[in-house]
Amino acid sequence: MSRAQAIANAQQHFDSGKFQETLARRIAIPTESQNPERQPILASYLETEMRPAFEAMGFACQILTHPKAKAPFLFAQRLEDPSLPTVFGYGHGDVIRGLDPEWKDALSPWTLTASEGRWYGRGIADNKGQHSVNMEALRTVLETRGKLGFNAKYLIEMGEETGSPGLRELCENNKDLFKADLLLASDGPRLGIERPTVFLGSRGSMNFDLTIEARKGGHHSGNWGGLISNPGIQLAHAIASIVSPTGQIRIPEWVPEKLPASVRRALADCEVDGGTDGPEIEPWWGEAGLSPAERVFGWCSFEVLAYKTGNPETPVNAIPPRAWARCQLRFVVGIDPDDILPALRRHLDRQGFPMVKAEPNREGKFQATRIDPEDPWVQWAVASIAQTSSKKPAVLPNLGGSLPNDIFTDILGLRTVWVPHSYPGCSQHAPNEHLPPAILREGLSIMTGLYWDMGAGKTPKQA
Template identity: 60%
Template structure:
């Protein structure tokens, strides 16, 4: 079934109903990707053609997200071919706007609650904590993107004639940004500092080591919140980032004081952060620090909400046990992903426990040139998902067993 909700955004839905007494599993994926950036890929690679090279499967969408939900659909197919039935009811939802903030997805879920009604969401997106370690996460950090701007005058003025006489908006903006986070990136706005790093979250993260693989960047121990582990910083805390900064003409600088300066910024935030107070708190903080001539404007991408399922949930215990049985490895359990997902649609609107099993890794180059998937992770992911789907389809399956 193809269901249009908004212009240029469509939802694809399919279902298999076997027995009303069975559990119902909803699986989600997104078929849209970011732009190809063709000119920046390696010379022998094209973003729109799959190519296996150097033990990597290259192509735009291999990691984010077509490759991942293809693995899950393949696992469903393998269960049908082996068992002759699933043993549970299956619903699959594929959207086409996730990279643009999932416009229409929440409205679709509200309108189609009965159609999407399920017992649990089991899906795949994002990276594993480490390439070789199966990972299970139950939500995602939220995200809000906004602009901070200093607009003093129209046009630029010669720096020799006016330097020292008129204010430089880039200098003002640089200083304003420095009071949001200190020199090691620690957030300075009290309302932006979480109070939800609970013992259960800390315990789940205690054996989690952040590792982007051989080609990924190294974790910098002197960056971020000082008294937290790297895993706590990215999965249990908020982070402020400057995504872009413009003043003057960066590609062709001239000897002139610019009239304006602008920074595109982002806050990644965990459950417990007051979403409606994020930007007002920023404005109050800047005014308190003496930056009343700085304006804050939300970007047009909206807000992605933060979500988290308690690591002590019986669904988490069941899934972790199934993954361990399949792989003989103890999975990393993350209360939430560091990045963003429209998980609130499933956890808040549909009221589902949400389980995410990623089939990628941190150095997959998603949103960048040379995006790829590792065959060994895809293969193990197929085994993991087949194991989860097999187990939930057993006649004696009872989630209460894992209380």
């Protein structure tokens, strides 16, 4: 049997409707990890859906737990020969809240619905559709070849949408069990709807609060205006000192010294495209001298996520006693995450804003990670995807958003190659989450080709 036959088998399975049936069954399970009432369902997804699917492919499965995790993990492995390369897969079966009343008429988050060239359902993009594609590709290669030709390990977690509690500790405690040559997984969006994409890490993220507590209670603006400070005005000026009117960060410690040459080369032909539902790019915003792709995938960005002073719902003629803002820094490799808030403190003090308190919030932070775009494993994956799709894949040094990718790179020591099967306009985390089935079909073909090539004896490890 051949590579082409394996891909044809995968496409036939998709076209027959069997993949859609599997995905519909998984989407119907309301695995909302942010909803405490759904806790028993999280474990059920692993036992009723994931374990049988992996065991049917000859994987040995075990449920793993950690005290910090609110839900269990499923670890599955198929070891064919210790001399063969080992690929580590990852996915999450939990989803964001369904937001049932907010979906369009005739749509439900828990029913896979085909409408106007799209498949709708909670988790189709994040992440049930994506790990279902990869699992079906594994099954197709195994069925076509009679063996994988490599060793496969797979971890499914059920708490990603609540910050992956316990995942870091689980990996620290199971380094030998999870040992592999490469992480090959799928999450996040493609660069654009038509272009296959590889990303190699993620930007880091830190959310923090800026607060001014000027005094107790508000005071009449007619009696006290011009005599006492206004925290809303002060905080606005403090924020304006952090970033220019066109979005350029003014704290030197918050931006890299330069864009690495390999990153610039990888992004040279990448065009950011949010599709018909995405916002229009504003070329004047952000770091000058960088392309849009370089700004979102190679640089840092500062955002004000929320701002409050006084009573926005029912304003009164009083100088407010307090102002608050929830802010965020997305950062790339090269930024010291432990110096983000100290650097901000030094900046605010230099600018004359000692009254502004800067504190991290409970959401914590993600570390920035990326592997070299010119790494041999990356080039191997890109060549495989190009052969299957007849398209030049986009290579993103890191995702613009954040993932706990450092768990895999720093704790498990893995090279990380992510192949997303979604697109920026998929309404992930929002009502009406959807995907065009063509993305899933192409993703299934791509992953079948990648897994076939993994077992063909021509991986970088054996070169």
